[in-house]
Amino acid sequence: MCNHEVSRQGTCPCSGGARMERFVVPCLLLLLYRKPAHGYELLESLTEFGFGEGADPGLVYRNLRRLEEKGHVSSEWETGGGGPARRRYRVTQSGEALIHHWAETIKTNMNRLAVFLQRYQDSFPGRES
Amino acid sequence: MCNHEVSRQGTCPCSGGARMERFVVPCLLLLLYRKPAHGYELLESLTEFGFGEGADPGLVYRNLRRLEEKGHVSSEWETGGGGPARRRYRVTQSGEALIHHWAETIKTNMNRLAVFLQRYQDSFPGRES
DNA sequence: GCATCTATATGCGTGTGACATATACAGGAG
DNA sequence: CTCCTGTATATGTCACACGCATATAGATGC
Numbered sequence: 001m002c003n004h005e006v007s008r009q010g011t012c013p014c015s016g017g018a019r020m021e022r023f024v025v026p027c028l029l030l031l032l033y034r035k036p037a038h039g040y041e042l043l044e045s046l047t048e049f050g051f052g053e054g055a056d057p058g059l060v061y062r063n064l065r066r067l068e069e070k071g072h073v074s075s076e077w078e079t080g081g082g083g084p085a086r087r088r089y090r091v092t093q094s095g096e097a098l099i100h101h102w103a104e105t106i107k108t109n110m111n112r113l114a115v116f117l118q119r120y121q122d123s124f125p126g127r128e129s
Numbered sequence: 130m131c132n133h134e135v136s137r138q139g140t141c142p143c144s145g146g147a148r149m150e151r152f153v154v155p156c157l158l159l160l161l162y163r164k165p166a167h168g169y170e171l172l173e174s175l176t177e178f179g180f181g182e183g184a185d186p187g188l189v190y191r192n193l194r195r196l197e198e199k200g201h202v203s204s205e206w207e208t209g210g211g212g213p214a215r216r217r218y219r220v221t222q223s224g225e226a227l228i229h230h231w232a233e234t235i236k237t238n239m240n241r242l243a244v245f246l247q248r249y250q251d252s253f254p255g256r257e258s
Numbered sequence: 259g260c261a262t263c264t265a266t267a268t269g270c271g272t273g274t275g276a277c278a279t280a281t282a283c284a285g286g287a288g
Numbered sequence: 289c290t291c292c293t294g295t296a297t298a299t300g301t302c303a304c305a306c307g308c309a310t311a312t313a314g315a316t317g318c
Binding site: 260261265266267268270271272273274275276277280281283285286287 | 309
């Protein structure tokens, strides 16, 4: 059974269709708003938003760096406590504003998908899956 | 006021975030299922699914060709009737199956967005926009 | 002849993400 | 001491998707 996985080399005929561009960004921001965290932690928390078990570290770290460049998050090195040093991120005011902006975009997206599904059900009545 | 436009060089800070990869594909298939049509016609009908007035012709024609390569649509040249010749597309059985597959993917996507918005509203209570 | 509308098609550049790999510290097992 | 595993961050590479620009061409009207 196809699980509509997000992957380029999967067998799903609409492979990649589950990708919403840069959706990881608002997810990271919201997680950090709720609680400052480091990348590795976020990597695991992302499952909450439907990112597969073990999201791509590259995706997470690169987006965190990029958000920091733009001033939407800030970070500080955290040594001690065992294990390698880690960078603890927190959202800035600008980052908080960005969350709200993304929320609007996501509402728009959801409406588009809802419109499609409505039209789909109109075209295929009696098809309950 | 920012309209969360789908564009790479817009001013929207989540520019591109409104893009759902290959979302145009199920839209084309559903339009063609409802009524066989040629590309130029689809180009205009796509507004129904939230594609901006005057969607990119390149996007439409390339995807139609690709769908035909994979056997999800078929086409025949249509001459006569004034104006240049046009290609009339229709969905195949395989294409119809693909619509259902995409519908599942889109439901999954919608759930992900809904989860995000739920978490967002939990984190920012009393924020009605 | 020239502009316009209809209609299809291709070229180019950039951003994005999946996947792979590199690096390094710490703790435990053998 | 060495090896392995787990934690943690970072970069390289590659393919692809799309926005934007451009090319081509028939038909119609001025």
